[in-house]
Amino acid sequence: MTHTPANTQPYPFAKRVPAIPPIGAAQASSRSDTIPLSFGAPHSDTFPYDALNDAASEAILSQGRDALQYAGASGPSFLLDWIAARSARRAINVEPSQVLLTYGSQQAIDFAARTLLDPGDHAWVEAPTYFGAVSTFRTAEAVLTSFPIDADGLQTDEVEAALRAAVKTGKPIPKLLYVMPNFHNPGGVSLSLERRKKLAELAVEFNFFILEDDAYTELAFEEQALPSIYSFAPERVVYLSTFSKTIAPGIRLGWAIGSRDVISRMNTFFQGSKASVFSQEIVAQLLKKLPFEEHIAKLNGLYRANRDAMVSALKQYFGDDVRFEVPGGGFFVWLEFREDVDTSQFVQDAYERGVSFIHGKQFFVKPEGARFARLSFSYCDEERIHNGVKLLADAYYAYVDNK
Ligand SMILES: Cc1ncc(COP(=O)(O)O)c(C=O)c1O
Numbered sequence: 335m336t337h338t339p340a341n342t343q344p345y346p347f348a349k350r351v352p353a354i355p356p357i358g359a360a361q362a363s364s365r366s367d368t369i370p371l372s373f374g375a376p377h378s379d380t381f382p383y384d385a386l387n388d389a390a391s392e393a394i395l396s397q398g399r400d401a402l403q404y405a406g407a408s409g410p411s412f413l414l415d416w417i418a419a420r421s422a423r424r425a426i427n428v429e430p431s432q433v434l435l436t437y438g439s440q441q442a443i444d445f446a447a448r449t450l451l452d453p454g455d456h457a458w459v460e461a462p463t464y465f466g467a468v469s470t471f472r473t474a475e476a477v478l479t480s481f482p483i484d485a486d487g488l489q490t491d492e493v494e495a496a497l498r499a500a501v502k503t504g505k506p507i508p509k510l511l512y513v514m515p516n517f518h519n520p521g522g523v524s525l526s527l528e529r530r531k532k533l534a535e536l537a538v539e540f541n542f543f544i545l546e547d548d549a550y551t552e553l554a555f556e557e558q559a560l561p562s563i564y565s566f567a568p569e570r571v572v573y574l575s576t577f578s579k580t581i582a583p584g585i586r587l588g589w590a591i592g593s594r595d596v597i598s599r600m601n602t603f604f605q606g607s608k609a610s611v612f613s614q615e616i617v618a619q620l621l622k623k624l625p626f627e628e629h630i631a632k633l634n635g636l637y638r639a640n641r642d643a644m645v646s647a648l649k650q651y652f653g654d655d656v657r658f659e660v661p662g663g664g665f666f667v668w669l670e671f672r673e674d675v676d677t678s679q680f681v682q683d684a685y686e687r688g689v690s691f692i693h694g695k696q697f698f699v700k701p702e703g704a705r706f707a708r709l710s711f712s713y714c715d716e717e718r719i720h721n722g723v724k725l726l727a728d729a730y731y732a733y734v735d736n737k
Contacts, residue, residue: 350473369722372690373713374519374665377640380633381582385624386616393615401615404607412618417575417589423558424551425565426573426591434597435609439549439576439588443467443512445600446572446590447474450510450543458496458508460488462668462697462706464519467512467547478699479508485659487525488513490532497540508542516559517550517664520697520708524662527560534566543596544571549588550664552580552630555638557662569593572600577617579665580630585613637665643716644709644723651727665712671730674737676704684729689722 393401414430421428436442443466451457453475459468461480471478481492493511500507513533515525525533537544546563564573576588587609590600644667645660657670671677678693694706709726711719 350475367688368685369689369714369718369725371709371711371714371719371722371726372692374708374710375713376579376583376665377633377636377712377715380636382620382624382629385620386582389616389620389623392619393612396619397615401612403611412622413614416618416621417591421562421573421575421591424548424573425561426568427565428568428591432591432594432597434590434592434600435614436588436590437586437609438578438583439547439574439590440466440470441609442572442574442588442590442600443470443545443547444473445603446543446545446574447471447476447510448603449596449599450545450572451476452509455509456506458493458511459699460513460518460521461699462520462694462703463512463699464514464547465696467545468699471510471512476510477506480699483518483521483523485523487515487518487521487523487529488533490529490536494532494536497536501540507540510543510545511537512545512547513563514547514549515551515563516548517553517661517666518668519550519664520666520692520706521659521668522661522664522666523659523668524559525563530560530563531566534563534571537567537570542570546571546573548573548575550579551575553634553637553665554663555634555641559663564591572596580633581617581620585617586610587613587617634663637663637712640711640714640716640719641667643719644711647720647723651724652730655730665710667709667711669707669709671705671707673705675734677707678704680729680733683732684726687725687729689725689729691726 411430413435414433417433418428418430434442436445447470451474455476457471457476457478459478459480461482463480468478481496482489497507513525515530517524533544544563544567548562551559562573564571571592573591574588577585578588590597641661648656648658648667655671658667661667678695681691681693684691692708694703695701697703697706697708714722
């Protein structure tokens, strides 16, 4: 037997994406007793487990072997009709043919980026923003610029000022602006109605696309989410959502909604097969039987109680030493500490004490945000949330004392 000699040369990996470790998940899973407040995953009790079991069986029994084939032209039309009808709640009026099902909304972000951006194009994002999208835009070799959020979401006056200044000075304007309108990840805030309209107007005036990522829209604990940005500029918005937060992320089904032109361009990135036919069939069978409103009310009851547990523990253990907006929905509380705090400095100690969180810098495209931290209230139950916040406070005050 011959042995290939060991190759000592470094391999020149593609430079597009820096080799950064995955955020949050690795920390959360490597110790079984750690309370993973870093983990932005749904609570497994919210999965409609029995109904999914029945739906999976029904999918095979009713569709036979077709349910297990490569996807045909478009999958079951029921699901596209259902999504189009449900979207009317966000003032989105579309034909089912304007809905593109994808492998989670993460894939829809990727297809949108590939459709809208050439290498070197400018993409504008929020500060903070969702790192999954940032990594996709980096892979698309976009130049990223960020704009701050406040309690009403993205500060559109800053965006407008930057656009007008860019035109005046001949600087590039964006091809795409990525925004989370409802229960922002990580900010927890929602974009005001006025700002939605303003963004739509700007997209039309300056001819860029808005990528409206509405992953958390159904998780509204108090008031229903507002009309989408899409509804104000359907020709210049790609709207995204997902079943990951309402049914189960393992199903891997999300969708994009847009004009026929943009949807047919995005569709070309499916090579061979579409999003899993089997998942589509299962979800279609599920939604034919599951009382969806009741299901959503139940999971929002759980998340609302979790949020309340987190908010009261934060008040109990941190008092005025941390600021945050109480989120009206979604999964996250975004903590703002004093100016001189760097939350990355106690992430390890917190972890050793038994709680994980994600430090602020990871949510920004520029080197900033050190005094912030993201906590997720979705995955753990109320007691663990309470205990996790207490451990976090222990780590924080030890850090402050040693500074
Ligand atoms: C804002 C946002 N968009 C998109 C996704 C991706 O969701 P999925 O690909 O599971 O649909 C997530 C997941 O955490 C998210 O927080």
